[in-house]
Amino acid sequence: xxxxxxxxxxxxxxxxxxxxxxxxxxxxxxxxxxxxxxxxxxxxxxxxxxxxxxxxxxxxxxxxxxxxxxxxxxxxxxxxxxxxxxxxxxxxxxxxxxxxxxxxxxxxxxxxxxxxxxxxxxxxxxxxxxxxxxxxxxxxxxxxxxxxxxxxxxxxxxxxxxxxxxxxxxxxxxxxxxxxxxxxxxxxxxxxxxxxxxxxxxxxxxxxxxxxxxxxxxxxxxxxxxxxxxxx
Amino acid sequence: xxxxxxxxxxxxxxxxxxxxxxxxxxxxxxxxxxxxxxxxxxxxxxxxxxxxxxxxxxxxxxxxxxxxxxxxxxxxxxxxxxxxxxxxxxxxxxxxxxxxxxxxxxxxxxxxxxxxxxxxxxxxxxxxxxxxxxxxxxxxxxxxxxxxxxxxxxxxxxxxxxxxxxxxxxxxxxxxxxxxxxxxxxxxxxxxxxxxxxxxxxxxxxxxxxxxxxxxxxxxxxxxxxxxxxxxxxxxxxxxxxxxxxxxxxxxxxxxxxxxxxxxxxxxxxxxxxxxxxxxxxxxxxxxxxxxxxxxxxxxxxxxxxxxxxxxxxxxxxxxxxxxxxxxxxxxxxxxxxxxxxxxxxxxxxxxxxxxxxxxxxxxxxxxxxxxxxxxxxxxxxxxxxxxxxxxxxxxxxxxxxxxxxxxxxxxxxxxxx
Numbered sequence: 001x002x003x004x005x006x007x008x009x010x011x012x013x014x015x016x017x018x019x020x021x022x023x024x025x026x027x028x029x030x031x032x033x034x035x036x037x038x039x040x041x042x043x044x045x046x047x048x049x050x051x052x053x054x055x056x057x058x059x060x061x062x063x064x065x066x067x068x069x070x071x072x073x074x075x076x077x078x079x080x081x082x083x084x085x086x087x088x089x090x091x092x093x094x095x096x097x098x099x100x101x102x103x104x105x106x107x108x109x110x111x112x113x114x115x116x117x118x119x120x121x122x123x124x125x126x127x128x129x130x131x132x133x134x135x136x137x138x139x140x141x142x143x144x145x146x147x148x149x150x151x152x153x154x155x156x157x158x159x160x161x162x163x164x165x166x167x168x169x170x171x172x173x174x175x176x177x178x179x180x181x182x183x184x185x186x187x188x189x190x191x192x193x194x195x196x197x198x199x200x201x202x203x204x205x206x207x208x209x210x211x212x213x214x215x216x217x218x219x220x221x222x223x224x225x226x227x228x229x230x231x232x
Numbered sequence: 233x234x235x236x237x238x239x240x241x242x243x244x245x246x247x248x249x250x251x252x253x254x255x256x257x258x259x260x261x262x263x264x265x266x267x268x269x270x271x272x273x274x275x276x277x278x279x280x281x282x283x284x285x286x287x288x289x290x291x292x293x294x295x296x297x298x299x300x301x302x303x304x305x306x307x308x309x310x311x312x313x314x315x316x317x318x319x320x321x322x323x324x325x326x327x328x329x330x331x332x333x334x335x336x337x338x339x340x341x342x343x344x345x346x347x348x349x350x351x352x353x354x355x356x357x358x359x360x361x362x363x364x365x366x367x368x369x370x371x372x373x374x375x376x377x378x379x380x381x382x383x384x385x386x387x388x389x390x391x392x393x394x395x396x397x398x399x400x401x402x403x404x405x406x407x408x409x410x411x412x413x414x415x416x417x418x419x420x421x422x423x424x425x426x427x428x429x430x431x432x433x434x435x436x437x438x439x440x441x442x443x444x445x446x447x448x449x450x451x452x453x454x455x456x457x458x459x460x461x462x463x464x465x466x467x468x469x470x471x472x473x474x475x476x477x478x479x480x481x482x483x484x485x486x487x488x489x490x491x492x493x494x495x496x497x498x499x500x501x502x503x504x505x506x507x508x509x510x511x512x513x514x515x516x517x518x519x520x521x522x523x524x525x526x527x528x529x530x531x532x533x534x535x536x537x538x539x540x541x542x543x544x545x546x547x548x549x550x551x552x553x554x555x556x557x558x559x560x561x562x563x564x565x566x567x568x569x570x571x572x573x574x575x576x577x578x579x580x581x582x583x584x585x586x587x588x589x590x591x592x593x594x595x596x597x598x599x600x601x602x603x604x605x606x607x608x609x610x611x612x613x614x615x616x617x618x619x620x621x622x623x624x625x626x627x628x629x630x631x632x633x634x635x636x637x638x639x640x641x642x643x644x645x646x647x648x649x650x
Contacts, residue, residue: 051644059543060644080547087545094543094647097536102246114239115545159544 005068006167006199007033007056012065014051014222025051027222028065033167036197038190040204040213048222049203053169056201057090058082070166087115091160091168091198095175098156099144105131105155106140112163130158134188150181154188161192167199174206186212240550243541244557251530258526259566265519266570266623269512271577273619274609275586276508280501281610283603284466287497288490289368290435293336293460294469295324295476296493300484302457303493308341308413312455312485319483320459323476331464333472336360336367337456339447343410345390345440349399355438356408358447358456367462370428370441377402377426384443388422391436392429400424408440413452420450466490467612512619516626523562523630531555531634538638539646552639559631563624570623578609 014026026048033039041049054060055067058074067075069089074082086092091112099108109131110123118126131137134154144152153173160168170189174182190212192198202209210216218225248255288294297320302310312320321335339358344351361380365371370389371379380389388406400406402424409419422442429436448454463472473489480487491498531538538551589605 050648054644057543059539059647060642080549083542083545083547083550086543092540092543094540098540100243100537100540102243102250111239112544115236 004034005032006035006037006070007031007201008068009056010066012052012055012067013063014048014055014060015063025222026055026062029222029224031056031217031224033199033201035166036193036199038193038200038212038214039217040202040210040215041217041219042204042210043219043225047219049219050171051222052219053171053201053203056167057092057169058086087112088163089166091163091165093153093156093160093168093170093173095172096149099147099152101144104141104143105136105147105151108144108155109158109162111159116163126162127158130162133191134158135184148181150177150185153177153181153185157185157188157192161196161198164196165198167201170200170202172204172206173202174204174209179208182206182208236546236550240554241557241561244554244561247530247534247554248558248561254526254530255562258523259562259569261519261522262563262566262623262627263570263573265515266567266619267574267577268515269619269623270571270574270616271581271609272508272512273615274578274611275581275607276504277612277615278608278610280504281466282607283497283501284490286604287494288462288466290370290430290432291460291497292458292488292490292493293367294463294466294490295461295473296488297324297459297461297476297480298457298486298488300486303486303488306342308339308411308451308453308457309415311339311413311453311457312459314455316483316485317455317459319480320476320485323479323485323487324459324461324472326475326479327468327472329464329468329472333464334363334367334462336363336460336462337444338458338460339444339451339453340457341410341447341451343408345394345398345406345408347398347400347404347406350397352394352397353438354394354408354440356410356440356442356447358444358451359441360444361441364441367460370430373428373430375427375429377424379426379428380441380443384425385446386420386422387425387443387446389426389428389441390424391439392427393433393437394440395424395427397437402426408442408450410451412450418450420446422446512622516622520626520630523559523627524633527555527559527562527631527634528637530558531638534638535641535646536648538641539643539648542641542643543647548639548641551641552635555638556628556631556635559628559635563627563631566627567620567623571620578611581607581609 009029009031012026012029016023016025029052041052043049055062062075066073069085072085074085077085100111103111106127109127113123113126131140136151136154136158139147139151147155174185177185186208189200193200202213204210215227215229217227297312299310299312299316317337324333324335337360341356343354343356345354361382361384365379375392380387390400395401398406404424405421406424407419407421409417412418463469469489473487476487541551585606585608587606592603592605
């Protein structure tokens with residue numbers, strides 16, 4: 001089933017069974033993100049931002065409710081099918097330690113393409129092209145420890161978008177970066193959103209991200225408090 | 233989906249390379265374990281083959297042909313006719329083994345050896361001297377005088393113990409007394425031509441070799457009581473016994489392998505074998521724990537990476553497979569190193585043997601067998617294959633649990649680990 005939304009949820013709940021009381025990390029979230037949106041989810045610590053991202057990305061299964069990625073309901077898929085969805089339709093950027101330390105920048109960036117079965121020359125061409133667009137030219141053969149924090153995050157962003165996913169989920173991608181590096185990373189993501197139409201959903205505390213977001217969703221205690229058009 | 237396997241192998245290889253010291257130590261533990269297993273197994277097989285060889289040479293061979301009923305009665309009445317002897321010799325050769333077999337046609341009788349100084353029980357064996365020189369190698373243990381030879385008639389080759397007790401020397405005369413085939417008791421005067429000393433009292437005090445023709449005419453046996461067959465290796469025994477038994481099904485001849493004819497020896501080999509397996513099991517349990525620990529620690533240290541891989545599109549099975557491939561590669565590398573090291577050590581022992589004489593009392597015997605204190609390895613393909621299989625199973629088994637752990641990680645939790 002095709003869908004005009006990159007991601008859509010209905011009455012999404014995540015409850016962790018815990019003593020003495022179960023923890024309701026996400027409570028009835030209804031969310032719709034259109035293709036090509038640049039959305040930020042903000043909220044205090046413990047508001048459920050990361051859990052929502054994990055639910056959207058199929059990294060964790062909802063206690064109840066549904067998640068559609070490009071119209072495909074993913075919460076009832078098998079582990080293998082879910083892995084296929086993550087590989088083909090979702091890109092991830094985490095806060096830190098995003099790269100596989102045994103692979104070079106080029107190998108990290110092309111990893112999703114490799115899993116998708118894209119031939120090596122095509123993979124290399126696409127990585128080189130994107131690296132030159134986002135200022136990573138010449139870094140192809142470096143292992144992650146030889147890259148700065150900002151460079152590592154840009155490689156992670158490259159990996160996330162190269163597989164041409166329906167959406168990229170970024171969990172506080174600027175949290176460990178200094179201002180200039182964070183701005184540069186946001187520039188890259190904004191450019192990819194604008195030029196390639198890649199959908200981004202962030203969880204963030206960072207006002208710079210919120211400022212650039214096309215839409216800002218505020219989460220409090222696992223619920224969406226409000227969703228407003230951003231200033232970005 | 234198949235395109236993933238090279239990627240998983242590449243990741244596994246890089247991970248092993250990243251933790252080079254840990255990988256090398258783990259591989260070294262496995263390789264050393266396998267090398268020790270090969271050395272210990274081949275030396276053990278060598279020792280067992282030595283015991284069997286010594287036992288069958290001084291006993292009844294790897295297999296023995298007797299007239300039906302002889303093994304129960306031990307009566308000369310139940311002897312092999314000349315035709316049965318010929319059929320037995322032919323049956324022993326059916327397998328056409330490389331190196332061939334040696335057949336010793338014998339007449340055995342329990343009796344009494346006496347001299348002017350006294351009398352004692354004797355185990356009298358009528359033999360063909362030329363064949364027996366090759367078969368029992370008693371000729372190599374000559375202490376004084378010589379072994380029997382063609383043309384000897386009323387001559388005897390006896391043990392040092394008997395000679396001492398009966399006050400016999402080279403040239404002395406003695407009387408052998410035994411029940412003959414017809415049932416009566418008859419004596420035979422013989423002259424001592426040589427003394428032997430094996431170190432086993434059971435033989436040195438009782439065994440007497442006399443020419444086969446002398447035994448035949450004295451004891452009234454036209455054929456023989458047994459045909460003892462020596463094979464190039466004990467491993468051929470079952471095959472030859474089965475073929476000979478089938479060939480002699482209607483000939484009134486029983487064929488018995490050494491395991492049955494020398495049960496004490498067989499038990500000793502089996503007991504020692506069981507002890508070896510216990511030792512090997514303990515050795516490999518330790519090695520397995522070392523591997524398990526190394527691989528498991530490596531999984532725990534890489535929780536976040538596994539979470540990341542799951543986020544990038546690998547399934548739980550794929551991430552588990554990476555860890556399992558690491559175990560396979562480690563096992564394969566350890567196997568190659570272990571086999572090379574093991575064979576290098578075996579080669580050293582092939583040349584020089586492993587001398588345990590400092591740790592063993594001289595003339596250590598068991599059931600009439602004198603143990604050689606110098607061990608030489610023997611490579612038995614079956615046991616070597618078992619050792620390799622054992623190592624592979626241990627190596628791979630020790631990878632299964634960490635692989636399962638990696639597969640069972642919750643990706644959402646794993647990506648949080650710092």
